[in-house]
Amino acid sequence: MSASTRKRPLGLIAGLVLTGLLLAVALLSLVWTPASPTKMQILLKLKPPLVAGLLGTDQYGRDIASLLMVGAWNSLSIAFLSVLIGAGVGTALGLACAIKRAGIFATLVLRGCDVLFAIPPILSAMMLGAFIGPGRFTAIIAIGVFMIPVFTRIAFAAASRIWARDYIMAARARGKGAARVSIEPVAPNIAPPILVPGTIQLRLALLPEASLSFLGLRPPPPAPTRGPRLAAAQTFLRPAPWLALLPGLAIALSVLGFNLIGDGFRDLLDPKAETGR
Amino acid sequence: MIGLVLRRLAGLVLTLVAVSALIFAVMNILPGDAAAIMLGTSASEDTLAALRSELGLDRPVVWRYLAWIAGALHGDFGRSYTYGVPVSELIGERLSLTLPLAGIALVLSVLVSVPLGVAAAARRRGIIDGLATLFAQMSVAMPAFWVAILLIILFSVQGGWLPAGGFPGWQVGFWPALKALILPSVALALPQAGVLTRVTRGAVLDVMHEDFARTARAKGISRRVTLWRHVLPNAAGPIVTVLGLQFTFLVAGAVLIENVFSLPGLGRLAYQALAQRDIVVMQAVVLLLSGLVIVVNFLVDLLQMRLDPRLRATPA
Numbered sequence: 001m002s003a004s005t006r007k008r009p010l011g012l013i014a015g016l017v018l019t020g021l022l023l024a025v026a027l028l029s030l031v032w033t034p035a036s037p038t039k040m041q042i043l044l045k046l047k048p049p050l051v052a053g054l055l056g057t058d059q060y061g062r063d064i065a066s067l068l069m070v071g072a073w074n075s076l077s078i079a080f081l082s083v084l085i086g087a088g089v090g091t092a093l094g095l096a097c098a099i100k101r102a103g104i105f106a107t108l109v110l111r112g113c114d115v116l117f118a119i120p121p122i123l124s125a126m127m128l129g130a131f132i133g134p135g136r137f138t139a140i141i142a143i144g145v146f147m148i149p150v151f152t153r154i155a156f157a158a159a160s161r162i163w164a165r166d167y168i169m170a171a172r173a174r175g176k177g178a179a180r181v182s183i184e185p186v187a188p189n190i191a192p193p194i195l196v197p198g199t200i201q202l203r204l205a206l207l208p209e210a211s212l213s214f215l216g217l218r219p220p221p222p223a224p225t226r227g228p229r230l231a232a233a234q235t236f237l238r239p240a241p242w243l244a245l246l247p248g249l250a251i252a253l254s255v256l257g258f259n260l261i262g263d264g265f266r267d268l269l270d271p272k273a274e275t276g277r
Numbered sequence: 278m279i280g281l282v283l284r285r286l287a288g289l290v291l292t293l294v295a296v297s298a299l300i301f302a303v304m305n306i307l308p309g310d311a312a313a314i315m316l317g318t319s320a321s322e323d324t325l326a327a328l329r330s331e332l333g334l335d336r337p338v339v340w341r342y343l344a345w346i347a348g349a350l351h352g353d354f355g356r357s358y359t360y361g362v363p364v365s366e367l368i369g370e371r372l373s374l375t376l377p378l379a380g381i382a383l384v385l386s387v388l389v390s391v392p393l394g395v396a397a398a399a400r401r402r403g404i405i406d407g408l409a410t411l412f413a414q415m416s417v418a419m420p421a422f423w424v425a426i427l428l429i430i431l432f433s434v435q436g437g438w439l440p441a442g443g444f445p446g447w448q449v450g451f452w453p454a455l456k457a458l459i460l461p462s463v464a465l466a467l468p469q470a471g472v473l474t475r476v477t478r479g480a481v482l483d484v485m486h487e488d489f490a491r492t493a494r495a496k497g498i499s500r501r502v503t504l505w506r507h508v509l510p511n512a513a514g515p516i517v518t519v520l521g522l523q524f525t526f527l528v529a530g531a532v533l534i535e536n537v538f539s540l541p542g543l544g545r546l547a548y549q550a551l552a553q554r555d556i557v558v559m560q561a562v563v564l565l566l567s568g569l570v571i572v573v574n575f576l577v578d579l580l581q582m583r584l585d586p587r588l589r590a591t592p593a
Contacts (some may be wrong), residue, residue, distance in 0.1 A: 203417075
């Protein structure tokens with residue numbers, strides 16, 4: 001899409017609209033849902049969309065539209081918080097490593113990144129879940145920790161380029177300490193290369209979140225995220241396929257939204273780049 | 278070249294040691310009493326003490342870690358508490374499913390994405406390019422387990438052509454076993470194919486406009502031959518790199534997909550071990566899968582150096 005929309009960033013606009021709508025729905029769920037997402041009406045169970053409620057009901061007769069709205073909020077907040085942890089810790093580490101690029105600290109941190117990156121978030125979440133119990137906290141930590149090496153590498157690469165500039169040398173010559181230089185001129189200059197992967201990482205955080213909750217490593221019931229109903233829905237594929245289709249569609253749309261935003265920003269900032277993800 | 282490989286090899290071993298230490302710390306030190314976690318709150322003091330001595334919990338942590346690693350190097354990962362058999366036996370059985378599953382998915386995704394990416398780049402902004410971009414966006418956005426469920430609805434529930442889950446085992450014959458792996462490997466391959474299509478397209482576009490490609494065309498070599506013989510080998514670097522990086526996601530995807538299709542693979546084993554709090558099995562599976570990711574990335578590095586002589590000149 002990026003190729004055909006060079007002049008007007010249609011993809012970016014579509015992504016912003018899509019994400020904006022989903023975010024609005026998620027926020028709305030905090031104050032209003034069509035029905036109570038935890039209220040069970042067994043008589044109305046497994047009704048197709050529009051027959052009972054806008055999107056039908058699940059095996060307990062709960063309103064799917066309401067469940068999806070609350071699920072959107074849970075998923076988005078977990079994804080957002082884990083990216084925030086990853087970006088915060090990762091950027092700080094990357095900045096610190098760039099001060100002395102071949103120093104012991106930098107070597108250790110960058111090696112450590114390889115180590116963290118080798119363990120898929122789904123496995124670390126399972127390890128953590130084994131003793132602190134599955135839950136929102138486990139999901140955020142597991143996904144966040146996996147994001148740290150990504151941001152460390154990006155921040156390190158970007159900050160190293162900035163450190164080579166003349167104005168940094170000038171600042172150092174004026175007697176500013178390494179830490180102060182890292183925060184004052186370096187940090188603001190690496191913001192753009194951090195923000196774009198940030199949006200892309202949000203999408204990468206949404207998928208493990210959905211996967212973790214699909215496996216049952218999720219906020220404990222009754223808190224609905226979108227995954228577990230998929231697991232339950234698998235049993236009802238023949239009588240009620242919409243149970244499985246709708247939550248997945250919701251996840252796919254939110255990921256698509258962040259994708260389009262990420263791509264759009266990248267094209268805006270660097271019209272030449274069309275590589276990678 | 279040999280010196281560089283040796284240095285990389287040393288790095289590989291260090292990373293493996295660090296990963297194993299991290300896994301051991303998370304599974305054995307953080308939770309406190311592993312025996313209490315495995316047996317739950319209702320266990321009697323005698324059973325707890327018996328399990329503690331079986332797990333070696335009465336010994337120092339460092340000794341336990343070294344014993345674990347020494348055992349793992351001999352293929353001995355201890356005994357599963359819930360299954361009552363050696364963990365290595367469980368893992369061997371499960372690997373005969375997970376490895377073919379991941380392998381088929383990897384091959385499928387390359388077979389789809391490389392031709393598609395090259396075709397998209399060849400006629401930029403053409404119909405194929407548009408379709409390829411759409412395919413990439415869609416397949417990356419869809420969660421793998423949802424794709425799996427869609428496939429089950431289409432091919433098992435509606436069509437009835439392929440099994441919706443379960444695995445008969447290789448001993449019943451190659452075809453029935455393979456049949457059970459078709460839907461899972463397609464579900465696993467799809468997101469990978471999306472990412473790879475984008476990367477191939479981008480890499481080919483980058484190389485296509487370099488001088489040597491134009492020279493090849495000027496010499497009268499056809500567009501197709503230029504693309505496949507000259508451009509693609511030079512674009513292989515980023516494709517192979519991403520293939521290696523994506524391996525983590527392939528492993529994570531396999532854990533999920535095995536659970537959707539109830540396939541008795543390593544991922545399902547990890548999940549069952551988690552449900553039963555079988556720490557001995559958990560740490561072995563996590564170590565094995567993470568080790569696999571590290572080794573694959575190491576091999577990708579080597580392949581990279583083989584593909585691109587320029588990388589051999591620069592020290593790591």
